[in-house]
């Protein structure tokens with residue numbers, strides 16, 4: 690297989706991912722060089738899909754960890770567990786990935802507890818080491834290991850941004866919602882709804898996204914568009930599908946909802 694993961698077998702069966710730019714390229718090079726990668730972008734724009742696509746193309750196992758504010762270093766590294774009266778060490782997903790040369794994906798990494806970054810630092814420089822203090826093991830990452838993290842810079846939370854000392858250890862790619870033509874193709878492929886019926890949904894999404902920061906905290910994601918289009922493809926009336934997939938998920942405010950429905954009427958007539 691070449692660096693780009695262009696290998697007839699590797700590509701077969703990889704989850705569908707339509708590139709927006711050169712992100713697959715950058716990903717493949719980062720992997721070949723053993724460099725960690727940070728994916729920045731809003732919820733539902735395709736970050737997780739990119740990682741699963743590239744893991745398949747590169748032929749590496751993938752361990753995904755959804756980070757949350759209680760996630761600790763031990764959750765990543767592993768811990769001693771009681772099994773039938775005996776204490777046994779059980780590797781966490783990061784340790785498994787380091788041993789196997791797998792890809793470890795830390796989704797929404799800023800959510801994790803501070804002690805997690807301490808673990809990541811020696812893994813993200815050229816030592817590529819993971820120290821397991823509980824067992825005394827000092828592991829060097831197996832070839833093929835790659836650390837990928839994602840975060841949503843849209844959350845305007847001062848407390849939850851990556852520290853420069855952490856983010857400057859990662860190559861970074863900014864991903865946004867795909868431009869309308871591409872997003873239409875993605876949603877049509879994912880939902881089975883014809884492209885000419887997807888196009889107005891994508892136009893509506895553009896209008897909803899323009900309200901971000903005013904009436905809406907977040908614009909509508911590609912994921913929600915896929916849900917809406919799937920409902921329509923299965924025969925649900927368009928307005929009901931739009932309400933369930935594109936309006937209710939975005940707001941609880943009755944007045945804002947009415948405004949969003951007006952946008953729907955303007956686009957669909």
Ligand SMILES: Nc1ncnc2c1ncn2[C@@H]1O[C@H](COP(=O)(O)OP(=O)(O)O)[C@@H](O)[C@H]1O
Nearest residue numbers: 705706707732733734735736737738879911912
């Ligand atoms: N470039 C893309 N190619 C294929 N599908 C995509 C793409 N972008 C978004 N999607 C669709 O949107 C959904 C949500 O994407 P996901 O990767 O889970 O978002 P994120 O991880 O950024 O929150 C996917 O399940 C897929 O259906």
Ligand SMILES: [Mg+2]
Nearest residue numbers: 733736737796
């Ligand atoms: Mg995700």
